[in-house]
Amino acid sequence: MAFLTDRKRATGMGSAKSGTHHFWSMKVSSVALLFLLPMFIFTFGGILGSNYAEVMTYFGRPFPAIVAALTILVGFKHFNDGAQVLIEDYVHGLMQKVLIILLTCLSYGAAAVGIFAIAKLAL
Amino acid sequence: MADVNRGNRPLSPHLSIYRPQLTSMTSILTRITGNAMLLAALLIVWWFLAAATSESYFAVANGFLTSWFGDLVLFLSLWGMWYHTLAGVRHLIWDNAIGLEINTAEKMGYAVIGGSILLTLITVIII
Numbered sequence: 001m002a003f004l005t006d007r008k009r010a011t012g013m014g015s016a017k018s019g020t021h022h023f024w025s026m027k028v029s030s031v032a033l034l035f036l037l038p039m040f041i042f043t044f045g046g047i048l049g050s051n052y053a054e055v056m057t058y059f060g061r062p063f064p065a066i067v068a069a070l071t072i073l074v075g076f077k078h079f080n081d082g083a084q085v086l087i088e089d090y091v092h093g094l095m096q097k098v099l100i101i102l103l104t105c106l107s108y109g110a111a112a113v114g115i116f117a118i119a120k121l122a123l
Numbered sequence: 124m125a126d127v128n129r130g131n132r133p134l135s136p137h138l139s140i141y142r143p144q145l146t147s148m149t150s151i152l153t154r155i156t157g158n159a160m161l162l163a164a165l166l167i168v169w170w171f172l173a174a175a176t177s178e179s180y181f182a183v184a185n186g187f188l189t190s191w192f193g194d195l196v197l198f199l200s201l202w203g204m205w206y207h208t209l210a211g212v213r214h215l216i217w218d219n220a221i222g223l224e225i226n227t228a229e230k231m232g233y234a235v236i237g238g239s240i241l242l243t244l245i246t247v248i249i250i
Contacts, residue, residue, distance in 0.1 A: 027215070027218070030214075030215065031215070033208075033211075034211070034212070037204060037208060041201070041204070041246060042246075042249070042250070044167070045246070045250040046250060048170075048185075048188065048189065048197075049189055052174070052178045052181050052185075055174055055181070055185075056174070059174070068171070072164075072167075072168065072171075075164060076164070079158075079160075082157050082158070083161075086154060086158060110164065110165060110168050113168050113171075113172055114167075114171055114172075116172075116175070117168070117171035117172040117174065117175035118171055118175075120175035121171070121174055121175050
């Protein structure tokens with residue numbers, strides 16, 4: 001025991017079990033969304049309600065397609081991080097782990113579907 | 124024995140007589156708006172998938188999103204998005220240990236509520 005430093009003994013013993021990585025990654029994605037979401041709202045909101053041909057042409061252009069794909073990717077990552085904290089706050093034990101796994105599948109699944117669809121529209 | 128009455132004391136906070144504060148209400152609303160946007164996000168992903176699949180499937184998804192129910196979900200999510208965005212900015216300010224005094228926090232709380240309504244109306248007018 002004498003060879004263990006105080007730092008080593010404390011690491012991982014807090015209620016969060018880890019450091020500030022989760023907090024920091026939410027900060028990074030939140031600042032990204034601060035710019036992405038308004039761009040997405042005004043491109044997607046502008047084309048919603050148009051007919052099929054107009055939508056195909058619009059998302060064939062690079063800017064609306066890249067903004068939409070990035071917003072879906074970063075948005076679902078941010079959602080995943082945030083909803084995980086929601087689960088950790090209210091659900092405990094085995095159910096907590098099960099829900100976090102399901103949440104992760106949903107977030108990455110939805111992001112993959114969205115990006116695949118936009119890529120197909122754009123290319 | 125210092126406390127004979129252990130286990131039979133009133134619990135705190137007394138939720139039934141608790142006066143809700145602006146700070147706690149704006150805080151829980153941040154979480155609610157953030158997670159409620161999942162519905163709109165999934166609908167939008169579905170819309171993109173339908174557009175990438177076929178014209179007839181696009182008509183189904185597009186019809187749903189532009190129906191009164193779709194409009195309602197997207198309108199509420201638009202407000203939720205602006206609310207969550209402004210509340211997030213407030214958190215980014217707080218992270219620097221600025222504006223944590225109750226007075227300042229409450230002022231920013233009113234700014235978040237008012238600003239989100241204003242930005243929602245501006246967005247609806249532009250779009």
